[in-house]
Amino acid sequence: MSEKYLVQPDLAYIDELEGLGADTLKKCFQCATCSVACPIAPEDSPFPRKEMIAASWGLKDKLQCSGDIWLCHECGDCSDLCPRGARPGDVLSAIRYSAIKEYSQPKFLANAVEDPKKLPLLIAIPGLWFALLAFITMTAGETMTKIFHTIGIEWSHGGHGIAQANFFSTWFVDLTFIPLSICVAVVFGLSLKRFVIDIHENAVAEGKTDKKTIDIKALLQALVSIIPVVLKHDKFNECEANQDRATAHMMVLYSFIGLAVVTGIFCVVLYVFHIPGPYSQLNPVKWLGNISGAALVIGSLLMIKNRLAKKDQVSAYKDWYILGVVLSLGLTGLLTEMTRLAGYAEVTYFLYWLHLIAIFNLFAFLPFSKMAHLVYRTTAMAYAEYGNRK
Ligand code: SF4
Ligand code: SF4
Incomplete structure (x- = not known):
């Protein structure tokens, strides 16, 4: 019809x-x-x-x-x-x-992420924030250690030698990113609610489904069932002319998964077992972190190479912004580690500051950047599975 x-x-x-x-x-x-x-x-x-x-x-x-x-x-x-x-x-x-x-709110942030003229601001705001945290850590470290000690909390998690926590208190870093992650999750949750309602109403209007209301349990089951498809990039691999893009895409996806696992494990090690970093290079979790960081750099470089090679493909600012953030994240992470091992303290701390700015840009603007497609596409694929749209 x-x-x-x-x-x-x-x-x-x-x-x-x-x-x-x-x-x-x-x-x-x-x-x-x-x-x-x-x-x-x-x-x-x-x-x-x-x-x-x-x-x-x-x-x-x-x-x-x-x-x-x-x-x-x-x-x-x-x-x-x-x-x-x-x-x-x-x-x-x-x-x-x-x-x-x-779908994302607030709109001014969505507009800022899309506007190249706002890029200096998107870098400067977290840059100044983390510089302030470094200043407080360096100048008020001893006082803070005493204050926190009296209430039974360990203020500095820095180990001996060069340790990022000696420059940016782990508390400050976590007190920045934990509330930020909660805000991002709330923004995504509200956006996805509207998104799912809209695509369902559209599917009903177009006669693609005869279900008038959404069965949330069945939708969640569909979500679980498509996760292996997403992880294996089955759909991407069905494309033919540009299959090489799937490799780079998978490298970036798995490196993010690897880095999330490493961050989670080291959080438990720090806050539950009270063992501060830096951790030994012989530690298998560290291997996973290093391999994931290298995969992130290689994957994002391959994505950039693919874009530059496709002369007939238009790459707008939205594409370069997110590729720039991902590459910066991987590069600053790896270089921070390498310079720390080489004993260049000032260079390490500077690179770690850049690394924190890149993480902030990735997290804070996740619902507004092209990276949000991961969440929307997975949701739409789950809805298609739920609606039996093969
Ligand atoms: S519509 Fe999308 S998935 Fe299909 S061929 Fe075009 S780019 Fe590939
Ligand atoms: S001309 Fe239009 S319909 Fe035909 S292949 Fe191109 S985009 Fe598709």
């Missing part, structure tokens, strides 16, 4: 998409080659041709609550085969980023 579109063109939305790298969308003459070429589009109402039509009409409401835009894995196969050079893969990427901005 053909779909009915309520046509309410939004010219500002078309301009926004063009600014996000979809400047070719009007070249589409609706031949449907892309939908045939896409290896992962469902047979029932495949993408991305219908999204190209909707985008050229500026149908913002229809596109932003579509679960299908998130099923695309941005492999670029369709763009390679489009006879008009309309680059549907890039258009879908722009639509997704616009949806991230739409």
Whole structure:
């Protein structure tokens, strides 16, 4: 059955998409080659041709609550085969980023992350904050040690020799990132609630499901069932022309998982067993951290190389921002470790300051940056599984 579109063109939305790298969308003459070429589009109402039509009409409401835009894995196969050079893969990427901005709150942060002129501010704010923490740690360390000692808390977790905690108190670092993580989780939770309701209402309106309400338990079961698909990048691997992108993508994903595991273990070691770092290089958890850090650097460099090599693919600021943050995170982390081992204390502390700024940018702006696609896509894949949309 053909779909009915309520046509309410939004010219500002078309301009926004063009600014996000979809400047070719009007070249589409609706031949449907892309939908045939896409290896992962469902047979029932495949993408991305219908999204190209909707985008050229500026149908913002229809596109932003579509679960299908998130099923695309941005492999670029369709763009390679489009006879008009309309680059549907890039258009879908722009639509997704616009949806991230739409769902995330507060809006001023979403706008700041998208605006290259605001980049110095995004670096300066955490930069000044961590410089202040370093100043307090260095100048008031002894006083703080005494005050905390009287209430039975160990203030400095720094070991002997060069230790990051001697420059940035572990307490300060944790008291920055723990509340920040909670805020990010709340923002994501509220955004995802609206997102799931919208894609469900859209699916009902388009006749893709006959379930009027969402069965949360079944949706969570679907979420659990698609986690192996996400971890193995099964969908990404179904793409053909650009399979090399899957390798870089997997390296970055697994390095984040590895670093999260390492951080969790060392938190337990520090706060439960009261053993401060730095930890021995012979420690297997340390190996995991070093391997994950190296994989993060290599994976992000491969992503940058792939982008630079694809002359026909548009890379907007949103793409470079997140790649820059990920690469900075990996590089500063590895260099902090290497200079610490080499005994260059000042260089180590400076690199660790840069590392903290990179972590802050990754965490604080996660709901607003392109990285949010991990959460939205996983949710949309779970909804597709729940709705039996194969
Ligand atoms: S984007 Fe390209 S391949 Fe897809 S329908 Fe338009 S012209 Fe055809
Ligand atoms: S970029 Fe890849 S996954 Fe996305 S629509 Fe095109 S072919 Fe399909």
